[in-house]
Amino acid sequence: MKPNKTFALIGTVALTAALVTVLRTAPPVARAEEPKATDKTTVTYAKDVAPILYAQCASCHHPGEVAPFSLLSYQDAKKRASQLTAVTQSRFMPPWKADSHGEFLDERRLTDVQIATLKQWAAAGAPEGNPADLPAAPTFTAGWRLGTPDAVYQQPVYSVPAEGADVYQCFVIPTDYKEDRYVSAIEVRPGERAVVHHVIAYLDTTGEARKLDAADPAPGYTSYGGIGVTPSGGLGGWAPGNDARRLDDGVGILLPKGADIVLQVHYHPVGKAEKDQTKLGVYFAKGPVDKRVRIQAVIAPALRVPAGDAHYETGGSQAVPANVTVLGVMPHMHLLGHDMTVAARKPDGTQQPLVSVPDWDFNWQSTYMYKKPIELPQGTRIHLTAHYDNSVDNARNPSDPPKLVTWGEKTTDEMCIAFVFYTVDSEHLTKGIAATDVPDIGVGGKGSKMEKMMMLFDKNGDGKLDDAERTGMVQFLQDMMAKRAGKS
Ligand code: HEC
Structure with a gap:
């Protein structure tokens, strides 16, 4: 099908205008916080410090x-008293990247008083106090935390080398349900804990991931940022310290009949060869599901980070497709990402912050789920603004000397996406009312406006944008923006 020329022009101008708007929004203002003092005269391990370490640190530090x-x-x-003070004061630990103040579930963040307590304790020489004051030590189950899953899937055994770069291996696991199912939670149990860094469960209904798997002689296939094909959906992810959690009753993630689960496992070599066989437990929704969880991928289509640029800015925006309720958001960039801010602008002009990650770290990606889901009326646009550091001073820069970096799947490529998880307010599956006009996964989805627009740059007509075509698109957009900026 040849794209219609008028649509091409209007679409591109609209996209460019949206970009220009976003590019002009101010970067977030960092909140400075001074630790407050405790009002205690003596601080002991048993009474004051152990409760903090048990609750906030032990889940990973055991x-x-x-x-x-x-x-x-x-x-x-x-023996680490002063180090505990240093890492908590700098907020390096516990690892939690969002600039949040109580709005998210499972927030890992010490209060100012807790930080001050650790400091005061170290300064006093780390006294033990009375062991009778110790709270009960936390216990950690070796089994499934949410109980026996309804279905357990297992990847083939994968050999992780002793050394070398991190590996992102995708394993295609067929499900053979004859009807659609709704998932309430997943739980991941890494086979070899030492090497499994994080895991994301994608869905593919196109069979494309199977082809990639078949073409790669190893168990699974390698793909860094995504799964190498546009996913049909996702069941969620797992990273250390993130406990599995069920969705609220009545809400479920669609597992389409016959879908393949594509389990992407991030392996980190540890100096000794290891074998891993990670398991995925799936928990289906217990009662009837009234609303399906959908994903909108807000992306910055123009992503072209010049070599040496320490503060490259890009952004994008997308309108919500209906009156929606946002359950959570997951920012995604690669190694050069520095910060990302996602906010909604409602039709009445009011701003609703969704998430801000001021100090992006590829190793600590989270889906930030709201304690109180956020309602957004139709006509709201979700905007994202992100910065990238492609200078030599960025210790995480995978290229030395730095090189021009654009969109792609490789470690040395970049991405700029905010995955927004939401339900549609008018949907009541229990009453037979489905929001069929809203895609399960927006933007990445086939036939979306954004995809159609991007396909205008598909010069060789193979149905996808290769590096050269993507570069062409971005350059076109940047020329447009430069022209507009020159006029205004
Ligand atoms: C979600 C998992 C997780 C939690 C929770 C966590 N840590 Fe860590 N911690 C790590 C990991 C992983 C490392 C290794 C460093 C790295 O790879 O970033 C680490 C490293 C450290 C280090 C060494 C830092 C260095 O410079 O080498 C200290 C000290 C530390 N943690 C203290 C704490 C304290 C105190 C808490 C609680 C207030 C805490 N951690 C909570 C995962 C965690």
């Missing part, structure tokens, strides 16, 4: 978990 040492005993804590 044997067999991701953190490099345990923080369960007085001895563990005492």
Whole structure:
């Protein structure tokens, strides 16, 4: 099908205008916080410090978990007392990247008083206090945290080399349900805890991922940023310290009949060859599902980070497709990403912040789920603004010397996406009312406006944008923007 020329022009101008608007929005203002003092005269491990470490640190800092040492005993804590102060004061620990203040579920963030308590304790020489004051030590189950899953899937055994770059391996796991199912939660159990960094469960109903798997002789296939094909959906992800959690009753993620689960596992070599076989537990919705969770991918289509640019800015926006309720949001960039801010502008002009990650870290990606879901009326646009650091001073820069970086799947490419998880207010599946006009996954989805627009740059007509075509599109957009900027 040849694209219609008028649509091409209007579409591109609209896209450019949206970009220009976003590019002019001010960057977020960082909130400075000074730790407050505690009002205690004596601070002891047993009474004051252990409760903090048990609740906020031990989930990762216990044997067999991701953190490099345990923080369960007085001895563990005492020998690192000043280090605990340093990493909590800088907010390096616990790892939590959003600039949030209580709006998200499972927020890992110490209060100012907790930080001050650790500091005061270290300064006092890390006293133990009375062991009778110790709270009960946390217990960690080796089994499924949400109970026995309704279905358990397992990837083939994968050999992780002792050394070398991190590996992003995608395993295609067929499901053979004859009807659509609704998923309430997933739980991931890494086979070899030491090497599994994080896991994302994508869905593919096109069979394209199977082809990639078949073409790669290893178990699964390698793909860094996504799964190498446009996913049909996703069941969620897992990273260390993120406990599995069920969605509210009545809400479910669609597992379309016959879909393949594409399990993307991020492996981190640890100096010794390891074998992994990660398991995915799936929990289906218990009662009837009234609303389907959908995903809108808000992207910055123009992403072209010049070599050496320490503060490259880009952005994008997308209108919500109906009156919606936003459950959570997951920002996604690669190694050069520096910060991302996602906010909604309602039709009445009011701004609704969705998430801000001021200090992006590829290793700590989270889906930020709201305690209180956010209602957005039709006509709202979700805007994202992001910055990238492609200078030599960025220790995470995978290229030395830096090189021009554009969209792509490779470690050395970049992405700029905010995945927004939402339900449609008018949908009541229990009453037979489905929001059939709203795609399960927006933007990435086949036939979306954005895709049609991007396909105008598909010069060789193979149905996807290769690097050269993408570069052509971006350059076209940038020329347009430069022209507009020159006129205004
Ligand atoms: C979600 C998992 C997680 C939680 C929760 C967590 N840590 Fe960590 N911690 C890690 C990992 C992983 C590392 C290894 C460093 C890295 O890879 O970023 C680490 C490293 C550290 C280090 C060493 C830092 C360095 O410079 O080498 C200290 C100290 C530390 N954590 C203290 C804490 C304290 C104190 C808490 C609680 C207030 C905490 N951590 C909570 C995962 C966690």
